[in-house]
Amino acid sequence: MDQDQDAAAGRDASGWTDIAIRLALVAMIVYWSFLLMRPFIAVLIWAAILSVALYPAYLGLRRVLGGRSTLASFLLTVALIVVILTPVGIIGVELAENISGIVAGISAGTIAVPPPPPYVAEWPLIGGKLSAFWEAASIELAKTLTSIAPQLKETALTVLGAVGNVGIGVLQFAVAIIIAGFIYSRATGLHETLTKFAVRAAPTMGAGFVELAQGTVRGVARGVVGISLIQAILFGIGALVAGIPLAGLWTFATFILAIVQVGPALVIIPVIIFAWSSMDTVGAAILTAYLVPVMVMDNFLKHMVMGRGLPVPMLVIFIGVIGGTLTHGLVGLFVGPIILALGYELGRTWVAMASPSSKS
Numbered sequence: 001m002d003q004d005q006d007a008a009a010g011r012d013a014s015g016w017t018d019i020a021i022r023l024a025l026v027a028m029i030v031y032w033s034f035l036l037m038r039p040f041i042a043v044l045i046w047a048a049i050l051s052v053a054l055y056p057a058y059l060g061l062r063r064v065l066g067g068r069s070t071l072a073s074f075l076l077t078v079a080l081i082v083v084i085l086t087p088v089g090i091i092g093v094e095l096a097e098n099i100s101g102i103v104a105g106i107s108a109g110t111i112a113v114p115p116p117p118p119y120v121a122e123w124p125l126i127g128g129k130l131s132a133f134w135e136a137a138s139i140e141l142a143k144t145l146t147s148i149a150p151q152l153k154e155t156a157l158t159v160l161g162a163v164g165n166v167g168i169g170v171l172q173f174a175v176a177i178i179i180a181g182f183i184y185s186r187a188t189g190l191h192e193t194l195t196k197f198a199v200r201a202a203p204t205m206g207a208g209f210v211e212l213a214q215g216t217v218r219g220v221a222r223g224v225v226g227i228s229l230i231q232a233i234l235f236g237i238g239a240l241v242a243g244i245p246l247a248g249l250w251t252f253a254t255f256i257l258a259i260v261q262v263g264p265a266l267v268i269i270p271v272i273i274f275a276w277s278s279m280d281t282v283g284a285a286i287l288t289a290y291l292v293p294v295m296v297m298d299n300f301l302k303h304m305v306m307g308r309g310l311p312v313p314m315l316v317i318f319i320g321v322i323g324g325t326l327t328h329g330l331v332g333l334f335v336g337p338i339i340l341a342l343g344y345e346l347g348r349t350w351v352a353m354a355s356p357s358s359k360s
Contacts, residue, residue, distance in 0.1 A: 042328040043172045046335050047179035050080075051187060052214055053221035058184040069185040077181035084229070085174055091236040092170045094248030102249075169333075205350070212349055213342055216312075220341045224317060225334050227301050228258035234294045235264060242279070242287045244271055258298060259337065260318045268295045312341040 037044075054076065062072040116134035121127050183190065191210075198206030232255035239247035250271060254264040268291050275284040317337045324336015 042332060042335060043176050044179065045339065046172070046176040047183065049217055049221050049335065049338055050176060050180035051183035052217045053226070054080075054180070055184060055187050056218075058187075073181045073184045076184065077177060080177045080180075081174070084233070085170070085177060087233045087237060088173065088229075089170050090240070091233070091248055091251050092167070094236075094240065095252050096167070096248070098246045098249040102246075173334075209346055209349070212345060216342050216345045217338060220312070220317075220338050224259060224261075224341075225338060227298050228255055229334075230301075231255070231258050231264055231294055231298060234297075235268065235291065238287060238290050238294070239271065242275065242283065244274070255333075256321065259321055259333075261314045263295075263298070265295050268292075312344050316340055316344045 058072055058076055061076055062069055065072050065075075116131045121131035191214075195207055195210050198210045200206070202209065232251050235254045236247060236251035239250060244250065250267050254267045257266055258264050272284075272288050272291055275287045279287070317340075320337030320340035321333060322336075323340070324332030324334070326332070328335060
């Protein structure tokens with residue numbers, strides 16, 4: 001009897017040992033796989049977001065081409081590279097040059113705000129006050145920069161290091177567009193696999209969460225990030241063609257203001273004022289006629305794209321922009337608000353679906 005008990009105990013111990021070893025091996029493989037994939041996580045997430053957001057466009061293009069999936073994927077990828085990536089790359093280079101110039105000026109102590117031109121004081125209503133404010137700002141900025149020059153130099157070196165990440169971000173964007181091109185034709189199978197996985201993880205809510213995630217990604221990617229990116233690109237093209245100083249920096253500011261729902265007017269209106277004060281009348285009028293529609297286009301495009309308005313609070317989008325940029329650089333600027341919005345919507349829905357018994 002004792003021998004039987006000892007044998008059973010031995011088998012139990014051997015069974016638990018086998019389970020522990022298997023779990024350890026699985027954990028090691030998962031962790032090792034994560035380490036190998038970690039450098040590409042942001043790019044793969046961005047590619048997945050692009051494929052989900054643009055899948056309806058792919059379906060429409062495929063119908064036009066008579067069901068040719070490969071050709072539709074290829075043409076959509078080329079269109080994204082030409083229409084989105086090319087201007088983003090040009091503006092990104094301009095932004096890097098702008099920041100490098102500012103950093104070099106701070107390090108050399110040559111950054112200064114020039115005094116206002118004499119004609120500013122002659123503007124009706126605001127001319128006198130604006131000229132006085134401008135004059136005071138030019139004097140005070142010079143004094144301030146002189147007093148904090150050592151601290152500014154250290155900050156300048158940090159910023160200069162971040163400038164190099166702009167090119168890397170543009171390259172990651174290009175890779176994500178290409179990867180998304182391979183996903184379009186396989187989207188149905190991937191959607192089914194993801195749904196099965198979600199159902200295994202949450203049998204009652206898994207499928208609903210997948211549909212919610214899909215809708216949220218499309219809404220935020222197209223209605224918030226997409227429209228903001230289009231506004232910034234159009235503004236950047238106009239600013240570069242018109243020769244606006246620091247065009248890359250103002251374009252970046254336009255994108256940030258648009259994506260956090262403040263709107264690009266805070267940048268575009270001063271640029272228009274600058275154009276009328278420094279350019280010829282015809283050039284200023286053309287630039288104004290071009291920038292005003294860019295400034296207000298989000299008011300009607302968002303209703304067309306999203307239908308029901310912004311699905312998440314502005315604070316969530318803002319935190320996503322800041323956190324994504326700090327974590328993943330330029331790609332995180334796009335990915336951050338989408339992922340955080342997705343997490344917010346999933347969490348809110350999960351709380352709302354709580355059973356009455358769990359609430360009591």
